[in-house]
Amino acid sequence: MSQFTQAGPPARAGLPGGPLLTAKRRPGEAVIQGLLIASALLSVAITFGIIVALVEPVIHFFGQVPLGDFFSWTDQGSKDLRPAVLPLLLGTFMVTVIALALAIPLGVGAAMYLSEYATRRTRAWLKPTVELLAGVPSVVYGFFAVFFLTPTVLNGWLGLDVSFTNSLAAGILVGVMIIPTIASLSEDALSAVPQALRQGSLAMGANRMQTSLRVVLPAAISGVAAAVVLGMSRAVGETMIVALAGGSAKNTSPDVGEGHQTMTAFIAQTAQGENPVGTASYNMLFAVALLLFLVTLIINAISIVIVRRYRQVY
Amino acid sequence: MTIHSPTSTTDEILDVTDRTEAVNNGDASDLARTAPRGPVMETRDLNVFYGDFHAVHDVNLSFGRHEITALIGPSGCGKSTVLRSLNRMNDLVAGAKVQGSVTYHGEDIYGPKVDPITVRQHIGMVFQKPNPFPKSIYDNIAYGPRVTGMKVTDMDAVVEDALRGAALWDEVKDKLKSPAYGLSGGQQQRLCIARTIATRPDVILMDEPCSALDPIATARIEDLMSELKTEFTIIIVTHNMQQASRVSDRTAFFTARPDETTGNRTGLLVEFNRTQDIFEAPADPRTEAYITGRFG
Ligand SMILES: Nc1ncnc2c1ncn2[C@@H]1O[C@H](COP(=O)(O)OP(=O)(O)OP(=O)(O)O)[C@@H](O)[C@H]1O
Numbered sequence A: 001m002s003q004f005t006q007a008g009p010p011a012r013a014g015l016p017g018g019p020l021l022t023a024k025r026r027p028g029e030a031v032i033q034g035l036l037i038a039s040a041l042l043s044v045a046i047t048f049g050i051i052v053a054l055v056e057p058v059i060h061f062f063g064q065v066p067l068g069d070f071f072s073w074t075d076q077g078s079k080d081l082r083p084a085v086l087p088l089l090l091g092t093f094m095v096t097v098i099a100l101a102l103a104i105p106l107g108v109g110a111a112m113y114l115s116e117y118a119t120r121r122t123r124a125w126l127k128p129t130v131e132l133l134a135g136v137p138s139v140v141y142g143f144f145a146v147f148f149l150t151p152t153v154l155n156g157w158l159g160l161d162v163s164f165t166n167s168l169a170a171g172i173l174v175g176v177m178i179i180p181t182i183a184s185l186s187e188d189a190l191s192a193v194p195q196a197l198r199q200g201s202l203a204m205g206a207n208r209m210q211t212s213l214r215v216v217l218p219a220a221i222s223g224v225a226a227a228v229v230l231g232m233s234r235a236v237g238e239t240m241i242v243a244l245a246g247g248s249a250k251n252t253s254p255d256v257g258e259g260h261q262t263m264t265a266f267i268a269q270t271a272q273g274e275n276p277v278g279t280a281s282y283n284m285l286f287a288v289a290l291l292l293f294l295v296t297l298i299i300n301a302i303s304i305v306i307v308r309r310y311r312q313v314y
Numbered sequence B: 001m002t003i004h005s006p007t008s009t010t011d012e013i014l015d016v017t018d019r020t021e022a023v024n025n026g027d028a029s030d031l032a033r034t035a036p037r038g039p040v041m042e043t044r045d046l047n048v049f050y051g052d053f054h055a056v057h058d059v060n061l062s063f064g065r066h067e068i069t070a071l072i073g074p075s076g077c078g079k080s081t082v083l084r085s086l087n088r089m090n091d092l093v094a095g096a097k098v099q100g101s102v103t104y105h106g107e108d109i110y111g112p113k114v115d116p117i118t119v120r121q122h123i124g125m126v127f128q129k130p131n132p133f134p135k136s137i138y139d140n141i142a143y144g145p146r147v148t149g150m151k152v153t154d155m156d157a158v159v160e161d162a163l164r165g166a167a168l169w170d171e172v173k174d175k176l177k178s179p180a181y182g183l184s185g186g187q188q189q190r191l192c193i194a195r196t197i198a199t200r201p202d203v204i205l206m207d208e209p210c211s212a213l214d215p216i217a218t219a220r221i222e223d224l225m226s227e228l229k230t231e232f233t234i235i236i237v238t239h240n241m242q243q244a245s246r247v248s249d250r251t252a253f254f255t256a257r258p259d260e261t262t263g264n265r266t267g268l269l270v271e272f273n274r275t276q277d278i279f280e281a282p283a284d285p286r287t288e289a290y291i292t293g294r295f296g
């Protein structure tokens, strides 16, 4: 074989050891590949680093406070530590549910309109406008909840009797905040559905609504579900709106007209106070943060399972 | 002003006197021979535009009941365009405009009060590339009857009938609940045909239904078409000359002619006749050139 490669005139293409088999080094490609691998690994490393940073103080925390005091509805133990986390979970849960109840129908509805009904011209300006809403700082929404939604809309026009800070207003505005996310990503998923499927449906005498709801939406369901989950993660993690409009007191009542401190609001509000490093109140911040992290992780994991099960491949 | 249902018109059809107007410039005596009696559908001076582009010019065709009509011609001559205008699928193309008339049992499907959805319930369509829905085989078939509000007492029976009608039942009867995407291309295309016949249309339009299939799957679909003809009126676009001569009763040959001023290639109907005549004794030299392979 080696005689072939050493022979002067190029050996016939495809012969073993012929010119096709000479390995060419492409250093540029190796560099690019290295950079890409590095950036992929970096995000994994950062996530991992965050977990490690969270876990260490949490271990200390559970040395200082019994697990039962943490997973409790009422604060027990010493006066300056208020370790009960379940009311915070309830607050987060209520705000998230209200936000999703608003944002899923409106977000997916907007996406359906943009992808299935709007003319190309309408879509050309409407979609960017919706996406622009995603850029509104959440403090603005929080402000809006406290100074307009609660006093003017809820208590004024609707004649409700809600407190100054309440989960309803906070949930509604968190919902408004995540509508663009859900709408924009769902629209991407819906527009990616092949035109042939719509034509197939319409050619059978289905109308547009039936085509959108029974063919296009199911075909895009994994993308739409991913959009909803991302919106949900943002709702769970939203801090500024709930800190301003959702109250700063733990509340175990399911009344949406009252304020409920959420996990994020707890972290933001407690972190502003005196929490010397190593104290139980300092470590508790990390325990709540880890719990928040786990909740988001679980939501994502569940959604992956659901999406796999209901995915329709096209 | 509603579109007649296929069943109620059976008798009316028989009453329709022979049409003797010229089809495509043929003289009247010619026509008794070439034009189908009591056509299910007819086009009169059909012109289709995409924006400013004149895609087809003055097409006059009539489609006989329980016949297979083949539309042939070189690429870009407007066969699909004509086919899509027969069930208003062109409505979905932005900028498409239809002039002239297309009648279904004598009624203009572009009439002001006609609902295109209803038109498509009577005139179904099978596409070039199989496009099953991302649902189970069963749900693909049941979709049409469900959305069109057909009164169905036994959906299982409807599904079975449609699958038998499309010669697919034996291959899929044990996996009705599995996804349609697991089928081969030829099976998917027969599923699409089954899906279409499940809604009991009167006319089935097929746009190159075999062009994505291998010869064996193609032969199966051709056999199927001959069977379906006893129940449906079929209009098929094909590039396959043998296919047209094998399955169709009548053939329309189209070509495209460049406009003197703009250079746009506008499609026109060259010749429409019984398939046998088209292939054995074409009247127009362009037809002859095309079918003998010297053209297009
Ligand atoms: N949606 C559309 N918008 C603009 N022009 C179109 C559109 N569809 C078709 N055309 C044009 O109309 C003419 C006829 O097209 P059509 O698809 O009907 O031809 P065809 O005979 O079916 O060709 P083929 O055999 O390649 O399928 C072509 O010039 C084509 O470019």
Ligand SMILES: [Mg+2]
Residues within 6 Å of the ligand: B079, B080, B081, B207, B237
């Ligand atoms: Mg075509």
